[in-house]
Amino acid sequence: MPTTKLPHDLSRRERQIMDIVYRRGRASVADVLNGLADPPSYSAVRALMRILEEKGYLRHEKEGLRYIYTPIHPRQNAGEAALSRVFQTFFDNSIEKTVAALLNVSDTMLSAEESDRLAQLIEQAKEREEKP
Numbered sequence: 551m552p553t554t555k556l557p558h559d560l561s562r563r564e565r566q567i568m569d570i571v572y573r574r575g576r577a578s579v580a581d582v583l584n585g586l587a588d589p590p591s592y593s594a595v596r597a598l599m600r601i602l603e604e605k606g607y608l609r610h611e612k613e614g615l616r617y618i619y620t621p622i623h624p625r626q627n628a629g630e631a632a633l634s635r636v637f638q639t640f641f642d643n644s645i646e647k648t649v650a651a652l653l654n655v656s657d658t659m660l661s662a663e664e665s666d667r668l669a670q671l672i673e674q675a676k677e678r679e680e681k682p
Contacts (some may be wrong), residue, residue: 554576560607563590567598568607572625578616 558681560568570585573579579596583589590598599619602608619626625657633648641647653660660668 560605562604564598564602564607565608568600568621568628571608571619571621572628576618576620578613578618580616582619619656 555632559608566586567582570582574585577585579592579599582599583592583595588596589595590597599608599610599617603619607622608619610619611621612618623631637645637648641651
């Protein structure tokens with residue numbers, strides 16, 4: 551499973567902050583604070599965003615008197631890196647166990663299009679294995 555290596559795992563609050571920044575595309579500390587349920591103090595959010603910057607997840611630019619943060623890695627790359635850690639840690643590097651678990655925890659049924667797309671991806675993976 552190809553991944554972009556990200557430097558550290560995230561805490562629950564750091565994941566919440568990253569989710570807000572990804573949804574918005576860019577965010578100030580005040581934007582994040584307004585987007586958090588049961589938010590900590592402004593200074594705590596600012597400190598967490600600085601930590602996320604040190605960990606290599608965010609960058610900032612100054613806009614007037616405030617910092618605006620943007621993600622360094624595209625959301626899909628960050629998701630793939632996180633999934634890779636879960637894949638290795640909880641599913642013994644088994645694609646079958648991982649996909650089965652994802653299908654079990656989902657509240658929605660696969661659409662015909664999703665099912666067809668998954669079948670195509672499986673076929674492509676089989677073809678790659680057959681080539682020398």
